[in-house]
Amino acid sequence: MKILISGASGFLGQRLCRSLSVSNQLAVICHEKTVFNFPCESINLSDDLERDIQKFNPDFSLHLAASYSEDDVQETLGCNTVLPARMLKAISKLDTPNRNFICIGSYWQHGCGTSMQGAIDLYSASKLAFSGLLEYYASRYAINSIELVLYGVYSEDDHRGKLINLILESAKSGRLLELSPGEQMLNLVHVKDVISGVELAIQAVLDSESGGVSRYRLSSGNEYSVKDLISLVESCSGLLPNVQLGAKSYRSVEVFEPVYMYPILPGWRPTVNLESFICNVLEA
Missing domain, CATH: 3.90.25.10 (UDP-galactose 4-epimerase, domain 1)
Incomplete structure (x- = not known):
């Protein structure tokens, strides 16, 4: 299977890609001259991103990249909102069987159970903004999608x-x-369990034929x-x-x-x- 991934150089991304690369062909969205310790193709983060994604023609796409800066608005919105939206735009032009997508959400998007609801900083606000864009693209272009909300990963x-x-x-x-x-x-979950959860979610998306977004959490x-x-x-x-x-x-x-907004991913523990x-x- 051909899998497109953003955020492959991150803590979760590196470990997940090493697992997925064993039996899949990976293409990672990255800046020039980025070196990875697993076999993959590179898709440069450039003005031609959408064209290059369509050329790779992935069977599945994963958005793992994240930016946490409160001060650099352009970087945070670019990584958490604009980049995955560009991925979805490219995916929407693929053949229907290839319109499969997973993104990683954060429990910070839902605030604190005791004092506030909704996003509480620029990072979580940008992630929440993308959730709305995901709803649009998934329903408008029949993209089978899952947003997987993580808590603490160790x-x-x-x-x-x-x-x-x-x-x-x-x-x-x-x-x-x-x-x-x-x-x-x-709420802490080991990275090995997160990887197994993402891999299970990939299969759940591939088994779906209806389009739209399902949302689950990985929590202990x-x-x-x-x-x-x-x-x-x-x-x-x-x-x-x-x-x-x-x-x-x-x-x-x-x-x-x-705050636990969504059910645990079915079949995962x-x-x-x-x-x-x-x-x-x-x-x-």
């Missing part, structure tokens, strides 16, 4: 500065980690506060992370309680246990 080899990895590093090294008071609730059955994670690391290892709660103020925008993950990392 992994052993994660260098993005995610909280669980910072707490584990503090426990192992003894270095001081200064945090906010720690009342935010987190557990929520942990920041305080809970610290206690969990201590109970798994006997090591007390050197964490100072309240040393920093909360950010101007926080999600204290995630997480297999990696967070406690086992913590024990394995600390024993390594």
